[in-house]
Amino acid sequence: MAETRLERKLRATGGRITQQRRLIASILQQQNRHLSAEEILELARRQYPRLSLATVYRTLRRLKETGLVRELRLGDDCYRYELERGEGHQHMVCLGCGKVIEFVCDHCQEVHSDLAVQHSFEITGARVKLLGYCADCRARMQDQTKEKN
Amino acid sequence: MAETRLERKLRATGGRITQQRRLIASILQQQNRHLSAEEILELARRQYPRLSLATVYRTLRRLKETGLVRELRLGDDCYRYELERGEGHQHMVCLGCGKVIEFVCDHCQEVHSDLAVQHSFEITGARVKLLGYCADCRARMQDQTKEKN
DNA sequence: TTATATGCAAACAATTTGCATCCTG
DNA sequence: CAGGATGCAAATTGTTTGCATATAA
Numbered sequence: 001m002a003e004t005r006l007e008r009k010l011r012a013t014g015g016r017i018t019q020q021r022r023l024i025a026s027i028l029q030q031q032n033r034h035l036s037a038e039e040i041l042e043l044a045r046r047q048y049p050r051l052s053l054a055t056v057y058r059t060l061r062r063l064k065e066t067g068l069v070r071e072l073r074l075g076d077d078c079y080r081y082e083l084e085r086g087e088g089h090q091h092m093v094c095l096g097c098g099k100v101i102e103f104v105c106d107h108c109q110e111v112h113s114d115l116a117v118q119h120s121f122e123i124t125g126a127r128v129k130l131l132g133y134c135a136d137c138r139a140r141m142q143d144q145t146k147e148k149n
Numbered sequence: 150m151a152e153t154r155l156e157r158k159l160r161a162t163g164g165r166i167t168q169q170r171r172l173i174a175s176i177l178q179q180q181n182r183h184l185s186a187e188e189i190l191e192l193a194r195r196q197y198p199r200l201s202l203a204t205v206y207r208t209l210r211r212l213k214e215t216g217l218v219r220e221l222r223l224g225d226d227c228y229r230y231e232l233e234r235g236e237g238h239q240h241m242v243c244l245g246c247g248k249v250i251e252f253v254c255d256h257c258q259e260v261h262s263d264l265a266v267q268h269s270f271e272i273t274g275a276r277v278k279l280l281g282y283c284a285d286c287r288a289r290m291q292d293q294t295k296e297k298n
Numbered sequence: 299t300t301a302t303a304t305g306c307a308a309a310c311a312a313t314t315t316g317c318a319t320c321c322t323g
Numbered sequence: 324c325a326g327g328a329t330g331c332a333a334a335t336t337g338t339t340t341g342c343a344t345a346t347a348a
Contacts, residue, residue: 053305134269
């Protein structure tokens with residue numbers, strides 16, 4: 001259970017297990033996608049209306065420090081959070097519609113390791129973000145071009 | 150000359166060539182590293198003291214749109230800007246001292262292209278950010294551990 | 299019981315915007 | 324000369340913090 005993992009990690013860093021923390025962790029687990037603090041707040045308030053945004057941020061920071069949560073930027077100016085799943089997935093972000101496509105790339109990881117050795121750098125985390133256009137948006141752009149002719 | 154390239158690009162998108170824009174572009178060119186808007190302002194004001202931060206941001210946005218400038222996030226909560234050099238370099242960011250190591254990785258680009266094909270995604274830009282610790286910081290951490298013994 | 303977590307409101311920092319004025323084309 | 328660009332100050336947005344209160348251990 002993620003609950004157990006959460007509790008273990010929190011206790012290991014001298015933290016307490018509160019309703020709020022459990023709730024936020026469970027939301028990240030259920031949704032299984034990069035949520036913003038605001039989105040987490042909204043979802044969490046359905047079950048616990050008095051939750052504050054400050055607590056969401058504080059909890060996310062804590063979970064990030066324990067390594068349970070991964071923090072990223074996808075292009076809209078806010079941090080996004082997702083449960084660390086350990087498979088090191090990465091993201092493609094469509095500049096047309098904002099859609100985010102996840103992918104796992106073992107090959108990337110090998111290349112990164114090689115680079116790290118070359119620069120005597122020790123990698124603790126990698127962020128790959130491919131910007132561009134998804135198939136749908138490209139199709140839409142095609143259509144619009146046709147219309148004009 | 151970059152001046153010419155700047156002028157061409159700006160005109161192509163219906164923009165005007167002003168002292169401020171020229172200055173900001175030349176700073177990015179000379180410094181040849183990821184600067185924040187504040188840093189650019191500070192450098193620019195040495196030559197043109199009445200420059201405003203708003204103009205810096207507006208100019209950077211414009212240069213980004215024309216493809217002359219690349220915008221990135223390196224971990225300190227502000228955007229950083231660098232002249233688009235076309236060789237698609239990427240960054241390692243040291244979590245200890247903030248140092249940024251640049252690297253060029255042709256192999257990465259190949260892998261990204263393959264991924265794009267697989268997901269029928271069209272890549273217009275790639276951001277790879279490797280987080281971790283540089284050699285200096287690791288050495289320092291070693292020393293500190295020794296001290297305690 | 300006591301230190302950690304919370305909620306609320308206020309504080310902050312980075313970026314954007316409205317508007318009168320300036321200047322390029 | 325007209326419309327885009329600038330400077331200034333005010334506004335916005337996302338995130339953090341201070342403090343009194345609540346709660347897990």
